[in-house]
Amino acid sequence: MSGASISVQGLAHRYGRAAAALTVLDRLDIEVDGGGYVAITGASGAGKSTLLSVLGGLDAPQRGTVVIDENDLHDLSRNGLADYRRDTVGFVFQHFGLLDTLTAAENIELACSLDGMRPRARRSRARELLEAVGLLERRDHRPTALSGGERQRVAIARALANRPRLVLADEPTGNLDDGSTERVIELLESLPADHACTLVLVTHDRRLAARAQQRYELRGGRLHPSTKVTTEHATAIGDPEEPDAVA
Amino acid sequence: MRWRDAIGLAAKGLRRRPGRAVLTILAVALASALLTALLTIAGTAETRVLNELAKGGPLAGIKVAAASPDPGQVDQDDARPGPPKDLDQAALDRIRALADVREVVPIVATRMLVVAPGTEKDGRPRQPYTDDVVGVDITRASMLPVTLVAGQLPEPTSLVEVAVTEGYLQRVGVNKPDAATVLGTQLELASIQGLRVTDDHVVPRGQWAKVEIVGVVAQEAGAGQILAPVEQVNRSLAWTKAGVTDDSSIPVPTSTYSGLFVVAEGIDNVGKVRQEITAVGYATSAPENLLASVQRYLKVVEIVLTSIGAIALVVAALGISNAMLAAVRERTREIGVMKAIGGRDRDIRRIFLVEAGVLGFVGGVLGAITGWLIARAVGGVVNGYLNEQGLASIQLALPVPVLLVTVIGATVLALLAGTLPAMRAARLPARDAVGAV
Ligand SMILES: Nc1ncnc2c1ncn2[C@@H]1O[C@H](COP(=O)(O)OP(=O)(O)OP(=O)(O)O)[C@@H](O)[C@H]1O
Ligand SMILES: [Mg+2]
Numbered sequence: 046m047s048g049a050s051i052s053v054q055g056l057a058h059r060y061g062r063a064a065a066a067l068t069v070l071d072r073l074d075i076e077v078d079g080g081g082y083v084a085i086t087g088a089s090g091a092g093k094s095t096l097l098s099v100l101g102g103l104d105a106p107q108r109g110t111v112v113i114d115e116n117d118l119h120d121l122s123r124n125g126l127a128d129y130r131r132d133t134v135g136f137v138f139q140h141f142g143l144l145d146t147l148t149a150a151e152n153i154e155l156a157c158s159l160d161g162m163r164p165r166a167r168r169s170r171a172r173e174l175l176e177a178v179g180l181l182e183r184r185d186h187r188p189t190a191l192s193g194g195e196r197q198r199v200a201i202a203r204a205l206a207n208r209p210r211l212v213l214a215d216e217p218t219g220n221l222d223d224g225s226t227e228r229v230i231e232l233l234e235s236l237p238a239d240h241a242c243t244l245v246l247v248t249h250d251r252r253l254a255a256r257a258q259q260r261y262e263l264r265g266g267r268l269h270p271s272t273k274v275t276t277e278h279a280t281a282i283g284d285p286e287e288p289d290a291v292a
Numbered sequence: 293m294r295w296r297d298a299i300g301l302a303a304k305g306l307r308r309r310p311g312r313a314v315l316t317i318l319a320v321a322l323a324s325a326l327l328t329a330l331l332t333i334a335g336t337a338e339t340r341v342l343n344e345l346a347k348g349g350p351l352a353g354i355k356v357a358a359a360s361p362d363p364g365q366v367d368q369d370d371a372r373p374g375p376p377k378d379l380d381q382a383a384l385d386r387i388r389a390l391a392d393v394r395e396v397v398p399i400v401a402t403r404m405l406v407v408a409p410g411t412e413k414d415g416r417p418r419q420p421y422t423d424d425v426v427g428v429d430i431t432r433a434s435m436l437p438v439t440l441v442a443g444q445l446p447e448p449t450s451l452v453e454v455a456v457t458e459g460y461l462q463r464v465g466v467n468k469p470d471a472a473t474v475l476g477t478q479l480e481l482a483s484i485q486g487l488r489v490t491d492d493h494v495v496p497r498g499q500w501a502k503v504e505i506v507g508v509v510a511q512e513a514g515a516g517q518i519l520a521p522v523e524q525v526n527r528s529l530a531w532t533k534a535g536v537t538d539d540s541s542i543p544v545p546t547s548t549y550s551g552l553f554v555v556a557e558g559i560d561n562v563g564k565v566r567q568e569i570t571a572v573g574y575a576t577s578a579p580e581n582l583l584a585s586v587q588r589y590l591k592v593v594e595i596v597l598t599s600i601g602a603i604a605l606v607v608a609a610l611g612i613s614n615a616m617l618a619a620v621r622e623r624t625r626e627i628g629v630m631k632a633i634g635g636r637d638r639d640i641r642r643i644f645l646v647e648a649g650v651l652g653f654v655g656g657v658l659g660a661i662t663g664w665l666i667a668r669a670v671g672g673v674v675n676g677y678l679n680e681q682g683l684a685s686i687q688l689a690l691p692v693p694v695l696l697v698t699v700i701g702a703t704v705l706a707l708l709a710g711t712l713p714a715m716r717a718a719r720l721p722a723r724d725a726v727g728a729v
Pocket of ligand 2 (some may be wrong): 093094095215725
């Protein structure tokens with residue numbers, strides 16, 4: 046099993062109605078093969094989060110088709126979208142989105158319990174994932190006791206709880222310093238290979254975007270392949286093999 | 293998500309983010325405590341007070357006089373008796389055999405000469421006077437309308453101890469609060485026997501005895517001011533009957549018993565037993581109407597107290613609603629995140645509903661315990677007062693049904709209160725998880 050393929054055609058999304066309507070996505074197309082790694086950049090307010098929310102089934106597509114593997118999101122009901130999110134998608138947020146009242150392990154177990162997993166299976170799954178992100182010894186700590194980078198690694202572990210085939214990360218390093226950013230990005234980049242999923246990364250940071258297989262800039266409601274990444278930028282963090290490659 | 297998981301989640305939330313939850317729980321606990329305390333106290337008043345008093349006779353008790361019933365009076369609490377009629381062993385046995393009669397305590401009385409100790413106000417020695425001495429089986433005094441005011445009851449077998457009534461206090465000029473001052477003083481009592489001197493001349497002669505006053509009582513067992521163990525009275529009667537019995541100057545009772553005190557099988561049977569005794573042919577009196585109105589008043593008190601408690605609980609439930617609505621607003625992003633990681637609407641609804649239920653349950657349990665303690669404290673104060681008044685103290689039973697009603701009531705109300713916030717949480721758009729910074 047590999048990552049989910051994405052096929053979006055003519056996607057439009059607007060907020061509000063009539064005169065006050067704000068068109069954020071406008072006839073947007075994108076094709077991603079299963080197991081792909083896509084980076085999306087764009088100015089603030091360009092609609093990146095909106096796009097992710099549609100891809101992830103948090104918002105129903107208003108116009109156009111969004112097909113993830115065989116699932117046409119248009120056809121899904123409210124509950125159907127919830128099932129799709131639980132079974133297929135893993136989200137990583139800029140604000141981490143961990144529950145402060147739960148420990149690292151319990152946060153992961155919560156995701157498992159939404160899937161109806163039994164307590165014992167949940168515990169071993171949480172252990173396994175925390176071990177994979179290198180935080181097993183912090184499993185009983187609550188998010189407030191963890192650094193930003195550690196929280197984001199817990200959040201990534203949680204996103205993987207239900208073995209998603211599509212991971213959507215919205216500015217996952219937006220609140221992190223350089224060192225943490227590097228660890229988190231390495232972890233995310235390992236997902237397509239290690240966990241058989243497709244990765245869509247939204248970031249402001251062009252140096253990070255440069256490391257993706259496919260790179261787009263969201264502008265005017267559409268995705269434009271972005272090529273203007275200089276070697277200098279790309280190598281500032283990490284060591285991408287093909288800094289100037291065109292998607 | 294399973295219910296069990298939702299409960300675990302709510303419990304962790306409460307434990308690790310006490311703040312507002314504690315205040316909400318306190319409100320519920322306070323209301324539940326009020327409800328428990330009021331229900332317990334009202335319930336105790338309703339059942340215990342009546343039963344407790346009834347056990348002591350007065351309330352479930354029926355006085356049977358050595359007289360025929362007056363047909364026009366049978367429905368009155370204090371029926372005026374008809375013409376005198378002997379109350380003998382056979383009558384006692386018949387009454388004892390009636391259905392729903394728990395106990396029959398015979399009462400005897402004898403007329404004696406009494407000399408009180410001390411002197412009159414003007415210094416002269418006190419003059420003897422005649423009075424009825426009422427004899428009862430002291431071991432069964434708790435069933436009789438006899439209440440101790442000071443001191444103690446005479447030893448059941450004693451021939452030298454008596455108790456006196458407040459009427460006696462009045463006679464010797466002692467105020468009720470000073471009742472204890474007559475304790476330990478000695479009375480001289482004389483049994484009267486008629487001695488025939490000539491064919492038409494009978495003179496009384498007395499057999500004197502000294503007795504000690506050991507207690508002051510309020511009693512309605514018989515008409516006299518002195519209460520003595522039955523054996524004392526029987527001996528006196530025997531002495532009287534051994535003399536001339538057919539002379540009008542000598543008070544010889546024709547009835548074996550001066551009265552009976554019949555305890556019915558529970559307060560509800562008082563009316564029935566009274567009718568049966570009337571059928572046997574004796575006049576009765578019982579505080580039936582008084583009892584009914586006391587019961588009615590207690591019922592009203594119970595309803596009022598319960599409503600106050602229930603209103604408090606509803607107010608507390610509104611507090612839960614309010615706190616939960618605020619929590620939903622505060623946790624919009626958390627809800628969005630839970631949806632993003634796969635929570636269905638019903639999972640979210642369940643989580644918030646369970647959280648409200650847990651608040652109600654915990655508050656209800658704490659409140660029930662506290663309420664029981666409050667009721668006990670109140671009971672203690674009431675008992676202190678009762679003891680001071682020389683009345684039997686009340687036993688509070690652990691009111692398991694009341695505690696259950698409180699806990700279940702608090703939980704159910706909390707669930708109702710949590711419904712709206714839970715629905716609102718469930719309808720929140722999941723999108724909010726991604727959009728917010
Ligand atoms: N619920 C909403 N109602 C109305 N307008 C909205 C709503 N959500 C987003 N918008 C608007 O849609 C536009 C795109 O929002 P979006 O969050 O997708 O941008 P973004 O590219 O993620 O920006 P950022 O980089 O700041 O996160 C913004 O102008 C925003 O104000
Ligand atoms: Mg955004």
